[in-house]
Amino acid sequence: xxxxxxxxxxxxxxxxxxxxxxxxxxxxxxxxxxxxxxxxxxxxxxxxxxxxxxxxxxxxxxxxxxxxxxxxxxxxxxxxxxxxxxxxxxxxxxxxxxxxxxxxxxxxxxxxxxxxxxxxxxxxxxxxxxxxxxxxxxxxxxxxxxxxxx
Numbered sequence: 001x002x003x004x005x006x007x008x009x010x011x012x013x014x015x016x017x018x019x020x021x022x023x024x025x026x027x028x029x030x031x032x033x034x035x036x037x038x039x040x041x042x043x044x045x046x047x048x049x050x051x052x053x054x055x056x057x058x059x060x061x062x063x064x065x066x067x068x069x070x071x072x073x074x075x076x077x078x079x080x081x082x083x084x085x086x087x088x089x090x091x092x093x094x095x096x097x098x099x100x101x102x103x104x105x106x107x108x109x110x111x112x113x114x115x116x117x118x119x120x121x122x123x124x125x126x127x128x129x130x131x132x133x134x135x136x137x138x139x140x141x142x143x144x145x146x147x148x149x150x
Contacts, residue, residue, distance in 0.1 A: 074102075
């Protein structure tokens with residue numbers, strides 16, 4: 001199952017800056033993170049990766065930066081490197097269902113089916129507990145598709 005950039009949930013408009021300039025011009029983790037989002041939207045994955053790594057250096061507890069870095073790496077088929085980034089995001093924000101789902105996507109791509117199913121089930125359950133029925137129902141269908149592909 002390919003992991004797509006859309007799974008990052010990026011939005012916004014951007015201006016292009018070389019990755020080296022991002023690290024110098026933005027001092028706060030959120031500023032660097034936002035630049036990473038803009039670069040990813042422009043399909044500058046090397047720049048986005050550098051920005052997310054820098055945001056993590058500035059704030060080692062920036063769960064969204066870990067998740068976005070994981071997505072960038074997964075999109076480059078660097079699944080083994082993506083995996084610990086999703087795991088770290090989950091350790092920081094265990095109740096973020098999207099992080100569990102992203103982890104499940106990577107595990108599925110690695111043919112770790114039982115772990116992938118468990119991660120997606122966790123995401124589904126978190127969405128249900130948060131009253132997000134539509135998202136939970138979508139993941140229920142994803143789970144059916146996953147089990148049919150085993």
